[in-house]
Amino acid sequence: xxxxxxxxxxxxxxxxxxAIFTLGGPEGVRVTSTALAExxxxxxxxxxxxxxxxxxxxxxxxxxxxxxxxxxxxAGKRRALEIVRHHRLLEAxxxxxxxxxxxxxxxxxxxxxxxxxxxxxxxIDAKLGRPKFDPHGHHIPALNGRMPKxxxxxxxxxxxxxEFVVDSVSDHDAPLLKLLEAHGIAPGARLEVRSRSPxxxxxxxxxxxxxxxxxxxxxxxxxxxxxx
Amino acid sequence: xxxxxxxxxxxxxxxxxxAIFTLGGPEGVRVTSTALAExxxxxxxxxxxxxxxxxxxxxxxxxxxxxxxxxxxxAGKRRALEIVRHHRLLEAxxxxxxxxxxxxxxxxxxxxxxxxxxxxxxxIDAKLGRPKFDPHGHHIPALNGRMPKxxxxxxxxxxxxxEFVVDSVSDHDAPLLKLLEAHGIAPGARLEVRSRSPxxxxxxxxxxxxxxxxxxxxxxxxxxxxxx
DNA sequence: CAGGCGAATTAGGGAACCCTAAATATGATA
DNA sequence: TATCATATTTAGGGTTCCCTAATTCGCCTG
Numbered sequence: 001x002x003x004x005x006x007x008x009x010x011x012x013x014x015x016x017x018x019a020i021f022t023l024g025g026p027e028g029v030r031v032t033s034t035a036l037a038e039x040x041x042x043x044x045x046x047x048x049x050x051x052x053x054x055x056x057x058x059x060x061x062x063x064x065x066x067x068x069x070x071x072x073x074x075a076g077k078r079r080a081l082e083i084v085r086h087h088r089l090l091e092a093x094x095x096x097x098x099x100x101x102x103x104x105x106x107x108x109x110x111x112x113x114x115x116x117x118x119x120x121x122x123x124i125d126a127k128l129g130r131p132k133f134d135p136h137g138h139h140i141p142a143l144n145g146r147m148p149k150x151x152x153x154x155x156x157x158x159x160x161x162x163e164f165v166v167d168s169v170s171d172h173d174a175p176l177l178k179l180l181e182a183h184g185i186a187p188g189a190r191l192e193v194r195s196r197s198p199x200x201x202x203x204x205x206x207x208x209x210x211x212x213x214x215x216x217x218x219x220x221x222x223x224x225x226x227x228x
Numbered sequence: 229x230x231x232x233x234x235x236x237x238x239x240x241x242x243x244x245x246x247a248i249f250t251l252g253g254p255e256g257v258r259v260t261s262t263a264l265a266e267x268x269x270x271x272x273x274x275x276x277x278x279x280x281x282x283x284x285x286x287x288x289x290x291x292x293x294x295x296x297x298x299x300x301x302x303a304g305k306r307r308a309l310e311i312v313r314h315h316r317l318l319e320a321x322x323x324x325x326x327x328x329x330x331x332x333x334x335x336x337x338x339x340x341x342x343x344x345x346x347x348x349x350x351x352i353d354a355k356l357g358r359p360k361f362d363p364h365g366h367h368i369p370a371l372n373g374r375m376p377k378x379x380x381x382x383x384x385x386x387x388x389x390x391e392f393v394v395d396s397v398s399d400h401d402a403p404l405l406k407l408l409e410a411h412g413i414a415p416g417a418r419l420e421v422r423s424r425s426p427x428x429x430x431x432x433x434x435x436x437x438x439x440x441x442x443x444x445x446x447x448x449x450x451x452x453x454x455x456x
Numbered sequence: 457c458a459g460g461c462g463a464a465t466t467a468g469g470g471a472a473c474c475c476t477a478a479a480t481a482t483g484a485t486a
Numbered sequence: 487t488a489t490c491a492t493a494t495t496t497a498g499g500g501t502t503c504c505c506t507a508a509t510t511c512g513c514c515t516g
Contacts, residue, residue, distance in 0.1 A: 240472080240473065240474095270473085270474065270475085271474075271475055271476075273474090273475070273476080273477095274473070274474055274475070277473075277474085278472095278473075278474095281472090281473095294481085295480095295481060295482065
């Protein structure tokens, strides 16, 4: 006789949920196995396995139909937002309290987010003064799971010159992040798009006077909102 | 063909090493499977399995002989001390920076110690001002693995009345820890043993005037050094 | 509407850790 | 020194999550 242990490894499951959440966007679009596999760095077959397991568990965090992709159930979305909250609070904490370089906070938070307790979360939240944004400019979901919708658009979508404020920057690409920071491209910075070409943008950042030529290929990593 | 992944789950292995270190004391006495099993909360057979695996790995962290117990190799001891360092730095950090109640720091540190990076360790160490002791009064091993020897003795070993200073308190038993704190029994506190009976000690703690009757059964949890 | 093609799933394993039950060593004792 | 209790190890499984290979499905197109 074995003691039954309906004990999913939370770390792995959480990563699946977070990936489904991220890929599905705020509207909760169905996500394909392949996309998940790629995001998670596992084989598609592994994804199928996991989704079947998750789907057949009580109070399943996902809605899954063979060959038709997955999306999060209400419970799954709640959990995903908890993890995102952990992640972003940790990023803010590492950056502001522990003085991490911006390009290192993501990976460390990615690892720790699965293991911190509610108490830890509460304490760093308090220590930071209940922040609303992480250092990349992303909203930190509230305790109740609410998170305002992103209203910015990527620099790559900018169709005519003008003045903007940097809303957020991508967190995945560490070297790029370092580069952006070096040029002052950080949430809150003023950014003027002076001209555009198929290859690059000519930008003026903050109060710098000289123009910055910014490759279009990287422009998806910077999100802007109109200057007030 | 499968990509080979000589990838021991560090968390579990680390826990074994830490347990061997703790049970073997500073001299590195051989530790029995049963003792390990008990400490780790697993079956003795599981311990045997793990020890065999560890012993047969390259640069093995342990020296293991069937039926004769294990002890750490130099590499194993180094690793164990790293974990202990992580653990104690985390405890200090949770207590001092995040204002955790003393009785909660152990469990949280126990979980996190396996996942923090060298950078994290370095940063909290700096933030705390390179502390030498954790909140329980235990030495924090140095980066190079050095750790001064414990010179205190448990209250339970005290054979005659006198004045002492609390050196350290046990970290495992959360409720007890809370109790000790409530009575002012914390590292650095002055403590006078006024009388002893088979059942309990009569203590005077700090500058309190009234005596505290302290059960002998709990006296192993408090370590003392002579008052200067 | 029959192929085809790529996406997704099934089949069959592997590695890490854990468990119980059944041997088997060890060491103390009669 | 034979015996026994106890400590330890071996045997045989189980779970979780991952992988490759083979198969099947959904869908687009000729």
